[in-house]
Amino acid sequence: MDMTELFATRSSRMRASEIRELLKLLDQPDIVSFAGGIPDPALFPHEAFREAYGRVLSPGTSNQALQYQVSEGYRPLRQWLAAEMGKLGVACDESNIFITSGSQQGLDYLGKLFLSPGDTALVTWPTYLGALQAFNAYEPRYDRLTPVGGNTTPDAYRAAAAVNGGRVKFTYLVPDFANPTGKTLDEAARLGVLDLARDLDCAVIEDAAYRALRYEGRDVPPILALDCQRSGGIEATRTIYCGSFSKILAPGLRVGWICAAKPLVEKLVLAKQASDLHSPSINQMAILDVAERSYDTQVERLKTAYGARRDALLAALEAHMPAGVTWSRPEGGMFVWVTLPDGVDAAALLARSVSEARVAFVPGGAFHADGSGTNTMRLSFTLADERAVRDGIPRLGALLERTLG
Structure with missing residues (x-):
């Protein structure tokens, strides 16, 4: 039986998340990923939760x-x-x-x-x-x-x-x-x-x-x-x-x-x-x-760590991106938005970036309700440690240099 014949019409509007698919790249140790907008697990309050679950599961x-x-x-x-x-x-x-x-x-x-x-x-x-x-x-x-x-x-x-x-x-x-x-x-x-x-x-x-x-x-x-x-x-x-x-x-x-x-x-x-x-x-x-x-202590811990990573990423972009590439300068959060020259397809660039530079990012078209914005990309800095920024952004910049000619 072809079960799809029974699906409601709205099921045709359900699409796989490009971001969820890109997270699979994190399993490849040689990939430098700026893709998943996820927190750094090294900064989770592990011990606090171990103790919390112990208290929650106490007899009372x-x-x-x-x-x-x-x-x-x-x-x-x-x-x-x-x-x-x-x-x-x-x-x-x-x-x-x-x-x-x-x-x-x-x-x-x-x-x-x-x-x-x-x-x-x-x-x-x-x-x-x-x-x-x-x-x-x-x-x-x-x-x-x-x-x-x-x-x-x-x-x-x-x-x-x-x-x-x-x-x-x-x-x-x-x-x-x-x-x-x-x-x-x-x-x-x-x-x-x-x-x-x-x-x-x-x-x-x-x-x-x-x-x-x-x-x-x-x-x-x-x-x-x-x-x-x-x-x-x-x-x-x-x-x-x-x-x-x-x-x-x-x-x-x-x-x-x-x-x-x-x-x-x-x-x-x-x-x-x-x-x-x-x-x-x-x-x-x-x-x-x-x-x-x-909670407040954890917020301050994250702000110190992520703020430094944002600064490092912005400095690397300034040093290694070719002319014609621009980006946002966020006051907080997890993301930098990069705009490429007109005519550059970030989705096609991603395929080359993964195979040639071993760098991952999220193409921007997925974030547009009409599928536009194909010359944009999102970079997440929450997992971008010193090695990722030092190695990944120069490689991505070099790939863009070759692409733009």
Whole structure:
């Protein structure tokens, strides 16, 4: 039997992640990889988690750790997160917090909740590939969100969405050290996104996965905090804040969260109940144990290590990239975005780079909803130690010299 004949039409929009495929290259020891946007496992708080799981599995708490959990998530963890959101200017309580199995699950639930086939999602060009994968299954149309310098009017967005048989349901963006560009929106641009969402009467999905990883410059308030200031409180906001422990503590535990108005959280709880009931109790309890004891210390540790790696990568690009190649200079996060001269196909270049230079990166076309941006690439510096930068960037630069002639 050909089971594919039974698949729903939306299955045709499901694509393999180029990044997940590229991670397989990490198993080849001679490959210098700037591809996977993943944290350095050497910096995980290993001992803290060993001790945390011991405490969680002690006689007084092991029953709760191994038992079913409410779908909203472990209440003490939600209370801790509500207090952390308060430090960012978002006054809320645990009923505004919803625990997800990684922030990726949150994006999937939001796509399921908001998107009917033909509806429009406004996303930046480029945007986080995982968000496109999460939303694709719900058959949206994408339109370009340009927070800085854009001139598309709300009426134009509405008209284009109506032609496709739907309406604009949300804007999605990574405002801090964006994946993949590394760029950060200033406060004026964030307020502009809120203005557009108000005029379109749509939601704003704020992906804050990298927010804590700032190496220089001043913090900018989250969009949700600005929305709270304007609207008078979280219950009147349209912004949905998606956070994650993956980049700071450990991605393998798959613990993320959403902070939003209660009616939205209540709908997400229903989606959770129909999906996996709840995120693992033991992991939520261990995350809380480590976060309460050492979250801020861990953030500072990562900022010191990753900030130095960012500086080394930027210096190497300056020294070895040929004329015509430009790149972003992020204030934080994990990524540098490289733009090649027009006509250079980064996907084709990757094949040559792996075979000739033994250097891996992520071609930029995958991050564009329309497949454009073929002359761009993303470099991740979180795993780029001194040897990787010293050996890899000169080899990549030499390959580009030969390519550009």
